Structures are given as structure tokens and as C-alpha cells.
Amino acid sequence: MPSVLLIEDDAPIRGSLTRSLRERGHAVSSAPTALDGLRSVVEDRPDLIVLDLGLPDMDGADLLRMLRAVSRVPVIVATARDGEAEMIRLLDAGADDYVVKPYSAAQLDARIRAVLRRVDTAPEDTSLTVGALRVDPRTREATLDGAPLDLTPREFDLLHYLAARAGQVVTKRELLTEVWQIPYGGTDKTVDVHLSWLRRKLGETAQQPRYLQTVRGVGVRLAAPS
Amino acid sequence: MPSVLLIEDDAPIRGSLTRSLRERGHAVSSAPTALDGLRSVVEDRPDLIVLDLGLPDMDGADLLRMLRAVSRVPVIVATARDGEAEMIRLLDAGADDYVVKPYSAAQLDARIRAVLRRVDTAPEDTSLTVGALRVDPRTREATLDGAPLDLTPREFDLLHYLAARAGQVVTKRELLTEVWQIPYGGTDKTVDVHLSWLRRKLGETAQQPRYLQTVRGVGVRLAAPS
DNA sequence: GCGAAAGCTAAGGGATCGCTAAGGCCCGGA
DNA sequence: TCCGGGCCTTAGCGATCCCTTAGCTTTCGC
Numbered sequence: 001m002p003s004v005l006l007i008e009d010d011a012p013i014r015g016s017l018t019r020s021l022r023e024r025g026h027a028v029s030s031a032p033t034a035l036d037g038l039r040s041v042v043e044d045r046p047d048l049i050v051l052d053l054g055l056p057d058m059d060g061a062d063l064l065r066m067l068r069a070v071s072r073v074p075v076i077v078a079t080a081r082d083g084e085a086e087m088i089r090l091l092d093a094g095a096d097d098y099v100v101k102p103y104s105a106a107q108l109d110a111r112i113r114a115v116l117r118r119v120d121t122a123p124e125d126t127s128l129t130v131g132a133l134r135v136d137p138r139t140r141e142a143t144l145d146g147a148p149l150d151l152t153p154r155e156f157d158l159l160h161y162l163a164a165r166a167g168q169v170v171t172k173r174e175l176l177t178e179v180w181q182i183p184y185g186g187t188d189k190t191v192d193v194h195l196s197w198l199r200r201k202l203g204e205t206a207q208q209p210r211y212l213q214t215v216r217g218v219g220v221r222l223a224a225p226s
Numbered sequence: 227m228p229s230v231l232l233i234e235d236d237a238p239i240r241g242s243l244t245r246s247l248r249e250r251g252h253a254v255s256s257a258p259t260a261l262d263g264l265r266s267v268v269e270d271r272p273d274l275i276v277l278d279l280g281l282p283d284m285d286g287a288d289l290l291r292m293l294r295a296v297s298r299v300p301v302i303v304a305t306a307r308d309g310e311a312e313m314i315r316l317l318d319a320g321a322d323d324y325v326v327k328p329y330s331a332a333q334l335d336a337r338i339r340a341v342l343r344r345v346d347t348a349p350e351d352t353s354l355t356v357g358a359l360r361v362d363p364r365t366r367e368a369t370l371d372g373a374p375l376d377l378t379p380r381e382f383d384l385l386h387y388l389a390a391r392a393g394q395v396v397t398k399r400e401l402l403t404e405v406w407q408i409p410y411g412g413t414d415k416t417v418d419v420h421l422s423w424l425r426r427k428l429g430e431t432a433q434q435p436r437y438l439q440t441v442r443g444v445g446v447r448l449a450a451p452s
Numbered sequence: 453g454c455g456a457a458a459g460c461t462a463a464g465g466g467a468t469c470g471c472t473a474a475g476g477c478c479c480g481g482a
Numbered sequence: 483t484c485c486g487g488g489c490c491t492t493a494g495c496g497a498t499c500c501c502t503t504a505g506c507t508t509t510c511g512c
Binding site for chain 1: 488489490491492493498499500
Binding site for chain 3: 193
């Protein structure tokens with residue numbers, strides 16, 4: 001279900017829109033100020049933002065520029081009827097669509113679906129490629145030679161971390177702190193076991209490595225086979 | 227010149243720190259609130275952020291998390307003397323250093339330089355080249371004439387240590403303490419054996435040295451062949 | 453030519469690593 | 483609330499690799 005963030009300072013409008021959009025099948029969060037909106041963008045990672053202009057704490061164009069700098073979330077801007085000149089500026093500045101106030105929930109819903117459809121068909125590619133191995137953190141899918149790998153959460157995180165550092169040797173300590181989020185303590189054997197499982201799913205063994213090379217005494221390295 | 231962003235709500239402090247840091251050779255911008263700080267981060271892309279806790283519009287930990295989500299700018303946190311518990315939390319949350327209020331501009335300047343130095347030297351290319359020999363500690367790969375050398379951990383560490391001091395004579399004692407991490411004790415023969423193995427893998431002998439030259443009575447030297 | 457330093461080979465033992473299996477935790481469904 | 487399944491951790495054993503030590507030989511300096 002697509003999640004929508006609504007940035008709107010007028011509480012009654014915010015409440016009724018939230019309710020209406022939820023009824024129409026969106027997961028909706030909302031924020032009354034630019035600052036709360038930014039925080040929500042970072043923490044909740046919404047799929048789309050509806051941004052009402054005229055916020056108390058920040059100019060709409062500024063906020064839009066900041067949103068663009070932070071992520072590529074699509075933004076629908078809501079503006080008053082007489083602000084069409086600014087509207088054009090905002091579209092140029094990277095807004096994906098706009099609605100003119102007052103607008104109905106049905107109208108907004110239609111715009112949201114349209115924008116999401118458009119964005120979905122041109123998905124941004126965050127995937128990493130190492131040889132015939134592809135790792136996409138956005139969808140949390142990994143494929144080898146085009147065939148999907150069935151990985152557990154840890155296995156995926158591990159593979160992704162290694163793929164992001166392809167060619168480099170990574171110590172087990174580093175993996176424990178970065179992938180496992182254990183700053184100290186924890187045992188290397190845990191990593192060993194997961195590496196073993198990864199190897200199996202990658203169709204290789206420690207004796208016949210292809211992607212996952214152990215560097216004895218140091219750690220492990222993910223690299224394309226030569 | 228490194229650019230520093232100072233996020234601090236107290237205007238007099240902000241002013242005086244800005245002036246002091248400029249005198250010490252930093253390009254300084256400043257922001258009185260979390261929101262302005264975020265805007266400045268996005269727009270000015272500072273090299274480092276000094277973040278004073280106790281901002282009016284946002285909790286320090288939240289802001290730090292947002293900063294981290296947006297970019298990897300190093301952050302120095304300033305806190306009151308009695309906030310040490312929170313300090314630890316913030317360091318765990320990704321702060322790079324901290325200063326305790328009240329602090330002098332000189333002190334802050336020192337911290338800034340230290341953090342920038344640490345960050346600058348981190349992602350550098352660390353590979354060493356001696357003649358046709360290349361040693362990269364990051365990937366732990368060594369090549370000779372482009373062909374990879376299959377080295378054991380100790381052999382690699384030994385070669386790397388010598389390559390970092392190419393042309394210099396290094397004693398076996400020094401190698402035992404620095405490469406083997408044995409401050410005292412240990413026998414030179416151990417080093418001899420490893421040097422022998424290294425020679426073999428480098429395709430040379432003690433009689434016909436190319437890179438690895440023994441200086442009788444003193445130690446060994448790694449140098450490009452003439 | 454002698455002694456000390458260095459080179460090299462071989463072998464034993466220790467550390468690391470690979471993999472399997474078992475136990476426990478968490479979460480979702482009944 | 484109980485149950486079941488998936489997933490992670492821990493434990494253990496076997497295998498492999500690598501480092502050290504020992505011993506002999508060679509080389510160098512005097």
C-alpha cells in the first residue's frame with residue numbers, strides 16, 4: 001500500500017483529508033509544519049508527498065528544494081487559485097503535479113494515483129551489480145544470472161553490504177558492527193555461518209568460490225569471478 | 227578552505243564563534259534553528275557541522291539522525307557539562323566528536339581540524355607502488371607486473387610494511403614489533419623464513435635479489451630494481 | 453679459513469574457517 | 483493464548499591453512 005505524507009498546517013483540512021485518503025486505500029501520515037514534514041520524510045520514507053503552500057515556518061519553494069535534495073520522493077503541490085505563476089515555478093523546481101485549492105479528496109486521490117503510476121513505471125534504480133549478481137535494496141531483491149535468490153533479511157543485508165564494497169576486504173568485526181549493529185561483542189562464528197548460507201544460495205562453496213572469497217585471517221570479499 | 231556550519235540558537239555565542247572561527251581560517255555559515263540548519267546543509271553543503279544541543283525547535287538526537295540520513299557530513303556536538311549521558315547516546319548515534327560548554331574557540335578549532343583530518347584521510351587510495359610492485363591494503367591485493375601475488379596474511383603485512391618504507395633499511399626487530407606485534411622476544415629466524423617465502427613468490431632469490439635486498443647485520447630493504 | 457648471520461626446507465601444532473545441527477526467540481495465525 | 487514456522491545464534495567437529503621452530507646449508511665479513 002502506498003504511503004502518503006500530507007504537509008498541511010490547517011488542522012481541520014489535514015484531518016479530513018487524512019480520513020478521506022485512508023478510506024481510498026492510502027497509508028497516510030501528516031505534518032503541520034515544514035520541519036515536522038522533513039522529519040517525517042527522513043523517518044517514514046513516504047512514497048509520495050502532498051505539500052500545501054503557505055506553511056508557517058518555511059517558504060514552499062525552499063522546502064521543495066530541500067525535499068529534492070534529500071530524496072526523490074514525488075511531490076504534489078497544493079496552491080490557491082491565484083498562485084498559478086508560482087505554480088509554474090514550482091513545477092520547474094521539481095514538483096510532479098499540482099492541485100488548486102479548494103480541491104476534493106477524490107481529485108487529490110486521482111492525482112496521487114496518476115503520479116505514483118508514472119513514477120512506478122520509471123523506477124529509480126538503486127541496485128548494485130557485481131558480475132551477474134544484482135542486489136536491489138529498494139525492493140530487497142537479489143538475483144543471480146537473472147534468477148531470484150531467496151534470502152533471509154540478514155542474508156540480504158550482508159550481501160548488500162558486501163556488494164556495496166565489492167572488491168574490498170571486509171572484516172567480520174566490521175560486519176558485526178555495521179550489518180548486525182553490534183558495536184562490540186558478538187562472535188565471528190555468527191558471521192561465518194551466515195556466509196556459509198549465502199555461499200550455498202549463491203551456488204558455490206568455500207573450496208570453489210565464485211563471488212564470495214574468504215581472505216584468511218582478515219575477512220571476506222565479494223568480487224566478480226574472473 | 228573547509229566550510230563549517232554552526233547551528234546554535236544563542237545569538238551572541240553564534241556571532242563570536244563565527245568571528246573566531248573565521249579568524250582561524252574557516253569559512254563559517256551559521257543557523258539559529260534546526261530548520262535553518264537543515265536548509266543550510268542542503269544548500270551550502272558544508273564540510274562539517276557544529277551542532278549545539280538545546281535548540282528551540284527540535285531535539286538534538288532527532289536532528290542528528292536527520293542529518294545522517296541526508297548526508298555524511300561529520301558532526302561535532304556541543305553539550306552542557308551535565309549532559310554527558312546524552313552525549314554518549316549521540317556519539318553512538320553517529321556524532322563524530324563533542325565539546326563541553328563552555329568551550330573556547332581555540333578548543334573547538336582543534337576539534338574541527340582533528341575531525342576533518344580523520345575524515346579526509348579515510349577514503350583515500352591507500353595503495354603503494356614500488357617499481358612494478360603494487361600493494362593495496364584496502365583490498366589486500368598485491369600484484370607484480372600486473373599479475374596477482376598469492377600471499378598469506380603475514381606475508382602481505384610484511385610486504386606492505388616494507389613497501390611503505392621503500393628504500394629504507396628495516397631491522398628484523400622492528401618487523402617483529404610492528405608486523406608481528408611482539409614488543410619483545412620472538413626470534414629473527416621467523417622473519418628470515420617469511421622473507422624467504424616472500425622472495426620465492428616475488429620470483430627472486432637472496433643471491434639474485436630484485437626488490438628484497440638484505441643488508442647484512444642490519445636488516446632488509448625493499449626497493450625498485452635499478 | 454673461521455665464526456656469525458642469513459637462507460632454505462621440512463614438520464609439528466595451533467588457529468581459523470566451513471558446515472551441520474540443535475536450541476531459542478519472535479511473530480503471525482488459529 | 484497457544485501453536486507453528488521461520489530465522490538467528492550457539493556449539494561442535496572436521497578440515498585446512500599458516501606460522502613457528504628446528505636443523506642444516508650457504509654466504510659474508512674479517
